[in-house]
Amino acid sequence: MANGPVGNLENASLLLINYINHFLPSLGICFIDFMISSDGNPYFLHFNGFNEDFFEQKQQLDFLNRFYKNIIALSGSYRRMHKEGY
Numbered sequence: 001m002a003n004g005p006v007g008n009l010e011n012a013s014l015l016l017i018n019y020i021n022h023f024l025p026s027l028g029i030c031f032i033d034f035m036i037s038s039d040g041n042p043y044f045l046h047f048n049g050f051n052e053d054f055f056e057q058k059q060q061l062d063f064l065n066r067f068y069k070n071i072i073a074l075s076g077s078y079r080r081m082h083k084e085g086y
Contacts, residue, residue, distance in 0.1 A: 009036065030049050
């Protein structure tokens with residue numbers, strides 16, 4: 001572990017994450033904002049437990065999966081209609 005302000009920040013981050021992990025063990029990812037004083041001490045400012053972009057990416061992937069499945073089903077319908085002479 002580093003010394004000085006970087007070490008203080010790293011130590012504070014690890015202590016906070018270990019504490020939060022007792023209550024939210026499956027959090028997965030989090031963001032911690034600190035303010036650093038002029039003497040190098042970290043002060044907790046903000047905690048955020050997830051990134052909304054992950055949900056948007058998941059929703060987009062779900063949409064694309066449904067879209068492609070619909071295209072495949074539609075092409076199958078057209079193929080059957082063509083074989084039946086429609």
